[in-house]
Amino acid sequence: MCGIVGIVATTPVNQALYDALTVLQHRGQDAAGIVTSYDGNFKQRKANGLVRDVFETKHMYRLKGNIGIGHVRYPTAGSSSAAEAQPFYVNSPFGIALAHNGNLTNVQELREKCNKFHRHVNTTSDSEVLLNVFAHEIDKCNCDDITADEIFDAVHRVNDQIRGAYGVVSLILGVGLVAFRDPNGIRPLVLGQREGENGKTEYAVASESVALDILGFRLVRDVAPGEAIFVTEDGKLYNRICASETKLNPCIFEYVYFARPDSIMNGVSVYAARVHMGTMLGEKIKRDFADLDIDVVIPIPETSCDIAVEIAKCLGVPYRQGFVKNRYIGRTFIMPGQKQRKKSVRNKLNPIPAEFKGKNVLLVDDSIVRGTTSGQIVDMAHEAGAKKVYFASAAPEIRYPNVYGIDMPSSRELIAYGKTAEEVCRLIRADALIYQSLEDLEKAVRMENPELENFETSVFNGQYITNDIDENYLNFLDQVRNDDAKADKAWNDSTENLEIYNEA
Numbered sequence: 001m002c003g004i005v006g007i008v009a010t011t012p013v014n015q016a017l018y019d020a021l022t023v024l025q026h027r028g029q030d031a032a033g034i035v036t037s038y039d040g041n042f043k044q045r046k047a048n049g050l051v052r053d054v055f056e057t058k059h060m061y062r063l064k065g066n067i068g069i070g071h072v073r074y075p076t077a078g079s080s081s082a083a084e085a086q087p088f089y090v091n092s093p094f095g096i097a098l099a100h101n102g103n104l105t106n107v108q109e110l111r112e113k114c115n116k117f118h119r120h121v122n123t124t125s126d127s128e129v130l131l132n133v134f135a136h137e138i139d140k141c142n143c144d145d146i147t148a149d150e151i152f153d154a155v156h157r158v159n160d161q162i163r164g165a166y167g168v169v170s171l172i173l174g175v176g177l178v179a180f181r182d183p184n185g186i187r188p189l190v191l192g193q194r195e196g197e198n199g200k201t202e203y204a205v206a207s208e209s210v211a212l213d214i215l216g217f218r219l220v221r222d223v224a225p226g227e228a229i230f231v232t233e234d235g236k237l238y239n240r241i242c243a244s245e246t247k248l249n250p251c252i253f254e255y256v257y258f259a260r261p262d263s264i265m266n267g268v269s270v271y272a273a274r275v276h277m278g279t280m281l282g283e284k285i286k287r288d289f290a291d292l293d294i295d296v297v298i299p300i301p302e303t304s305c306d307i308a309v310e311i312a313k314c315l316g317v318p319y320r321q322g323f324v325k326n327r328y329i330g331r332t333f334i335m336p337g338q339k340q341r342k343k344s345v346r347n348k349l350n351p352i353p354a355e356f357k358g359k360n361v362l363l364v365d366d367s368i369v370r371g372t373t374s375g376q377i378v379d380m381a382h383e384a385g386a387k388k389v390y391f392a393s394a395a396p397e398i399r400y401p402n403v404y405g406i407d408m409p410s411s412r413e414l415i416a417y418g419k420t421a422e423e424v425c426r427l428i429r430a431d432a433l434i435y436q437s438l439e440d441l442e443k444a445v446r447m448e449n450p451e452l453e454n455f456e457t458s459v460f461n462g463q464y465i466t467n468d469i470d471e472n473y474l475n476f477l478d479q480v481r482n483d484d485a486k487a488d489k490a491w492n493d494s495t496e497n498l499e500i501y502n503e504a
């Protein structure tokens, strides 16, 4: 899940974009990039690595201008090459830079279209294809004096052609910032405003409201499904729904794992949703697993902490931080390879034996995906002296691939694929395993916004709301993106660094 941000201000935006990316870092740890527009040129810095490593002082000086976009990447398509770090840019019909959160499901067909239109697509990234489709449609506008309506018509034509999930921010050189969200509202995108110099209004769009908070922008609202926002370089905002059919189906996994708890998306506080997940799961344990003699509830840091506190409260047993998290290790699930993920769990979490010795412990995690974390953690709890180790997951069994921006391309890599809860329990060597039901998970999120009718829940039930996902596509995705395929690609990848050197 990548993080995106775009800002139109009255003063330089380089530091603000940097700061926003640091609080969106949990959405992508592989690469980061910023493009600003200044004096008729784009300024760019992007590379593989964490935000703090990618941008040095010299890059920050280069990123001049009062308007810009930024991206943190967690790859779901193409390769992990630095050449696929975002934003991407093209130079026709305008200089256009674009950053994308999500995943396109008809990228093959779009790539062929781009070839037909003689557009050069440099990498294997779906986001670069998206940029070229957008540029091709912008080319149909009156480019001497482009209007908001023409831009919106272009976005409408883009929405008609591309499938999948997307939150997009883009810069059109000399024109302004264009942001849009997929017609199913799968990926999140929020709009904020604040007062700039001389009382002029400044705007920002971002994947999560936390980016707005830290920059002093007020969360105005979510960008609606299929809506495009256009802010001119001098700060005038236009908006329009640019799709014939729209429906809000937010990805429920954002609430389970991806988003920061202090973010609000689709009218739902992520923190509050997690608290409700804890209450629902606690009630289920009380109701259906009354025979478990639980002495203590222990979270698997970090995402599950808010959930575990509520479960402990509900069960009336102590909550203890039995695992200490190494604050210098990031998220393991979004690391690119299984070897790295596995090793990182042990480096990231270490038990405090006194919290385990002779006790029946209930370990709580937000989700079990590949089982990398849970298996090792159960072993650690046993080794630390626990009598019985029970495990609770705030998300139901994850059995199906994700095609909308979460890198779960292969059902074979999911521990619950083709298995019952009892079988998973045995595989992770726990004494009992309790999964939240999908119904309760949806209820937990909906409690914060009763208007949310539908969610994107394909990883739990295999139902893909874009209706274009068939066996062929899932086989293709598995082949190109399973862990072995990714490892081969990384090995063969020699593209190191593609920059626009425009310091002059």
Ligand SMILES: O=P(O)(O)OC[C@H]1O[C@H](OP(=O)(O)OP(=O)(O)O)[C@H](O)[C@@H]1O
Pocket: 257, 300, 301, 302, 303, 304, 330, 331, 332, 333, 334, 365, 366, 367, 368, 369, 370, 371, 372, 373, 374
């Ligand atoms: O079953 P798995 O494949 O191990 O994936 C699930 C685990 O990965 C995530 O943690 P992560 O370490 O990414 O981040 P966190 O610190 O935010 O919990 C998630 O919170 C689970 O703990």
Ligand SMILES: NC(=O)CC[C@H](N)C(=O)O
Pocket: 001, 002, 003, 073, 074, 075, 076, 077, 078, 100, 101, 102, 103, 104, 125, 126, 127, 405, 406
């Ligand atoms: N996680 C995402 O949003 C990924 C964006 C895009 N598909 C990429 O791989 O770069």
Ligand SMILES: [Mg+2]
Pocket: 300, 301, 302, 303, 304, 365, 366, 373
């Ligand atoms: Mg975790």
